[in-house]
Amino acid sequence: MQAAATPTNHPPAIPEVGGQAQRLFQCSTCKSSFTRADHLTRHVRAHTKSKPYVCHVCSKGFARIDLLKRHVTNHDSESANKRQKREIARDTRVIQACGPCSQSHLRCEDEKPCSRCKKKNIPCQVPEENAPDENDIHEIDALHAAHDLLDLSNGFDYPSSLPAQAESINPSTTSDTPEPFNHLPFQSTATAINMHPPSVRSDGRDMKMADLNQMQPPSNPTIAMNQNYAEDPAASLSFFDASISNFNDTPGHNPFLPDYFRNMPPLEAFLSGQATPRGIMDLSFDLDVGLTEFDLGLLDQYNFQVPFAADTPPTESVEQNIPDSDSVPARTEAFKQSIWRYLPQRNRDHGGAEQVNLAFSDSENRRSHITQRRVIVEKLPRVSRDRLMALVLGTCSPENVKRIASAFPSIELLDGLIQYFLTSPSLDAQSLFHLPTFSPSKLSPELLACIVSAGAVAVPDLPLRKLGFALQEASRIGQSKVFEEDNTSIRDLQHVRNLFLQLRVGMWSGISRKMEIAESFLQPLLTMLRRGGRFRRSTWKEISPSVDDQSPSLENKWLDWVQQESYLRLVYRAFELDRQSSMALLKPPLVSYSEMQLPLPSSNILWHAKSAATWKSAYVNNTMPTRKPSAIECFLDLEHLAQHDHASMTYLYMIWGTIWEYRQMSALTVRSQIKTNNSLILSSRYQELTKQLEDFRVNSPPMSKSAEITLELMLVHLNAPLDDIQLFAGIEGQEEARCAYSTLRDWVKSVAARQALWHAGQILRAAEMLPKALLCNFNAIAVYHAGLILWGYGFLRRSVATDWSQTEASQTAIVLNGDDALNARRFITLDRGIPSIRTLGSQDHTHLSDVSGIMDGLIHLLRVHHDAVEPSPPLVVNLVQLLEGLRSATK
Structure with missing residues (x-):
């Protein structure tokens, strides 16, 4: 059906050369050319910062007449009192902000250098304007074309024309029918661009001004559209059908998207790391980032009314209900001095501050604190002491090297601290180190330093404790260098065991800095174990002696079993440290109970066997089940508690994960507005966990x-x-x-x-x-x-x-x-x-x-x-x- 009447108001024809409109108007500053004189005028104002349209109320300038009209309309809707407050509160906008203020998005001043740069003693420089490149001219034209569509759609008089437009388009619409966008006081530029997006060619590229002029609407599109709609509704949409007919019909391509979105790599490229979304939103548009082209005066009216008019309950009444609220500052001060608050201080609280404690004055009186409890025959060799000293000196600053080298602990003291480490009940080292095969000469310098450190920290002597903490710091720095120089060391038993000992010493050191470092570096240890497959059952082999095994095959099998069992016990000790630190520091556990699929450690009888023959005899005479259950199986079946040495503590550490989950759900329910369903779930969960712990108490040895x-x-x-x-x-x-x-x-x-x-x-x-x-x-x-x-x-x-x-x-x-x-x-x-x-x-x-x-x-x-x-x-x-x-x- 053809339209009964066609628009009669057409814009003047623009001369075309080769199918494109001629750009007859050129900017003398940046040589940009335009097809219309008003486009050139608007462009020149971006260079000169000219604002010829001035408000007669507040003397604010604008570069466009429609922005001035909208601004004046906001003045008419204000009362005189509020307008006066807004005019007093509003500061005039500066001509151009300096570089530091612009980067920080802060208010600047016309006088240069500004007060902020003077205060911070930094150079106050105004960035020079650079003319746009030839590659940017087409994008600038696309932006101007978007502005033209905005002007044409609004009719240069948006607040008054939009209701009339809505009524004329559909005369039968009643007052109960919502009119589109009538509730908005103004339409932003971004909204208008989204409603009237720039046209694109059939090849997916943005159309230039010449293409837009070929399908340019009438000078008053509102009247034309209303006339067309009254005579023929189908013809009124011909303008939009013509613009959409040239779009690329390729599936998955949105014709309204700009080039920089349509040409982006697929999502899979970003996930695989092949592409980095860098500079996507850098459109190279010559925009005024100071927002001088936008009228935000309505926000002032909003700020004076909405946010600060809400009724908020006074805090004084709440404070009166708190018992002894005057004592809270005193209690807060007590926590500030405690281990839970680590406040780093420059040039004071760092690892190098402990190096002076490495120069230790050894004496017989000092050695008397170390109880002579020798559990291994081998003594520390001198070469191991030299390697230890070389490690320590390599981590020290040059001014401390000479002093530490001349007063490094003797072999006797270091050997006594090793024996103290192996026998201290608080360290429980015999469950981690296999004493029959323990040899100080085979230890790496980093592990030896950490063993001496743990023994010295456990001794009730202040200078020895200081020595122990300093050795722990040296071992930590040296171990990090080993991990960086040789990545295979993250799977080596000695180095991973050393990392565990460092974290354990730091976690319970009582020094806030060391405790925070240990809490932070517990995750790398557990990641090494997880990525090494140590939480999976398939990683661990079944190594057991047979009746026919004789030396040397029995000896080799025993040593393989000791190596694997040592690693297995290390994993469980790391799991124990994770659970204890979670309970002590009120932080989430790092190991999920569902991933603990590795088998339980072997019985202590097999572990303490002093030779391969004794190990074989204990294994043959063992009455316990030969297949060791996993941690999950132990958690699900309480019958394993009485059959295995490590089942009870494993069950406790496994159930802590479920208790932590319950505490988190409970904390959310207390703060939730809807508590009915959640309280039923929590009540059921609480009863289940209580029953599990009581059943454990009954079934546990x-x-x-x-x-x-x-x-x-x-x-x-x-x-x-x-x-x-x-x-x-x-x-x-x-x-x-x-x-x-x-x-x-x-x-x-x-x-x-x-x-x-x-x-x-x-x-x-x-x-x-x-x-x-x-x-x-x-x-x-x-x-x-x-x-x-x-x-x-x-x-x-x-x-x-x-x-x-x-x-x-x-x-x-x-x-x-x-x-x-x-x-x-x-x-x-x-x-x-x-x-x-x-x-x-x-x-x-x-x-x-x-x-x-x-x-x-x-x-x-x-x-x-x-x-x-x-x-x-x-x-x-x-x-x-x-x-x-x-x-x-x-x-």
């Missing part, structure tokens, strides 16, 4: 006190938000303490809080029975976490329940670190009784309402396990100082 502490600490985490309690204690400041209080205020009244109290008391009970040398490292942090539970409950309950102290005399005292399970169950389920802690070494007990007394008991527990004449480990010293800070802040 008698556990050591360290294993009991680990079990009770997991039950504490299951019932208490330890991260929120630590926030309330002030580790992140007063604002975070305020946020945590709202959660803990409800938790302290729950059954889970009383359950966590009981398990915290059981941690203290197991810690009291530990040998003196074992209340350190992870066990010491477990005592600190138990103290946080007791402190938080006592402090919050004292402030929430005002009559708690009055009812103490009428109720029975529940000793949390005792064994009265019946009264404890009554307290947990019915909240009957007053929780208290029995004083170490006596029958007296302290109620939790006496927060200072509880903290005194914890401090005494940590200190009594170390002699008064000997210094406590640095980690224990830092924990004691933190508990003292909490005690003094909450008296």
Whole structure:
């Protein structure tokens, strides 16, 4: 159907040469040519920064008349008072910003140099304008063509023409029918370009001005379109059909996309690393990045009304509800001095600061601290001591080399520290190193340095500990060089074992810098094990002696078994370190329990066999199952607990992954608005985890006190938000303490809080029975976490329940670190009784309402396990100082 009437207003014809419009108007500055004089005028204003259209209200200049009209319209909609405020608040825009201010997107000044460059003492230079290249002229023309389409679509009077357009296009539209874009106060340039995209040729390239002029719409497209629509609706779309008919119909190509998007490499190229998306959005357009061509005056009106009119609850009322809010700064200061806050300082806190401790004054009195407990016959050879000294000197600064070389520890002291390392119960080195085949002469210098370091750190002597930490730093730097020089060393047992020992020494050092480095570098160790296939069962071979095996084949098979078993035990020790650091530092575990498919280590009887013949005899006489279950099989079947030596601790470390997941879901549910479904899931999960831990307690063989502490600490985490309690204690400041209080205020009244109290008391009970040398490292942090539970409950309950102290005399005292399970169950389920802690070494007990007394008991527990004449480990010293800070802040 043909249109009854055709548009009569046509633009003047432009002379064409060879099918293209002539560019008769050329810029004298950059030699760019245009087909229309108004395009040239607009282009010249970009060079001269001319703004001839000035607002009569605020004297703001514009380069285009339509922008001025829109700006004046915004003035008409404002009240006089708000307009005055906006005019006062608005600063005039500078002519051109200097280079530093432009790069930082900051306000500059007309006077150069500006005040910001003067203050920072940097050169204040205005970048020179460069004329566009010939390659950029076509892209500039494409931008001007987009502006032309914007002007034609808006009719140079957008606010008034758009409603009329909507009514005339569809006269039957009622007031209930939404009109397109009528709710917007103005239409941005980007929106207009998207609505009217630049046309493209059939070959996919942007069309030039000559192509656009061939299908240029009438001078007033709104009237023409309305007339066409009234007479023939189909003809009104002929203009758009003509423009789309030239598009490339190739599937997968959008004709409205510019060249730099259509010519991009496929997604697979980016995923494979063949292409780098660099400079995609660099269009080389000569745009005014100062936004002087856009009227953003409406934003001023919005800023004065919307964001600051919202009603926000005052913070003063929240602060009044926090008990003892004045003590939060004091508690925060206590955490700032603790191991949990590492604040690096330039030229002070670095590895080189410990090098002076490598020059050690050896003496007989110093060696007396090392108990003579020789477990291997071989002594440290002199050549190994020389290699160790060469390693240390290679990591030291030149000014310290001479001093360290003249006062390096003697062979006797180094050999004694090796023996101390192998026999120290806190290090448990005999479960990692095979003593019958251990030879100091075969150790790499890096591993030897770390072994001496671990032994020196465990000795209760301050100069020896300083020596140990300095050797650990030298070993860490030397090991990194080995990994860089020879990449095959990441699969070597000695080097990977050395990395593990470095991380273990640093993790429990009590020095915030070393602890943070160890936490960071635990991931590379686990990555080496994972990429080496050490978590897969197929990596490990079945090596077992047969009845017919004789020397030397039996000897070779035994040595192969020792090598593989050493690596297997290293993986489990790394898994243990990952789990202990996760519980201690309240961070996510790095190894998933689902990937632990490797078999359990062999029994200790086979491991401690002193020769190949003894190993064969122990293997033949072994009554345990020959096939070792994997860690996952041990986790799924509790029958393995009584059959294998390492099954109990493996089960505990495996279940910690599920407890951590539960704590994360619980933390999200507390902050969620929809709690019904989540609470049902969490309740079911909580009951399942509690049952699993209780079943483990029943089926497990008698556990050591360290294993009991680990079990009770997991039950504490299951019932208490330890991260929120630590926030309330002030580790992140007063604002975070305020946020945590709202959660803990409800938790302290729950059954889970009383359950966590009981398990915290059981941690203290197991810690009291530990040998003196074992209340350190992870066990010491477990005592600190138990103290946080007791402190938080006592402090919050004292402030929430005002009559708690009055009812103490009428109720029975529940000793949390005792064994009265019946009264404890009554307290947990019915909240009957007053929780208290029995004083170490006596029958007296302290109620939790006496927060200072509880903290005194914890401090005494940590200190009594170390002699008064000997210094406590640095980690224990830092924990004691933190508990003292909490005690003094909450008296």
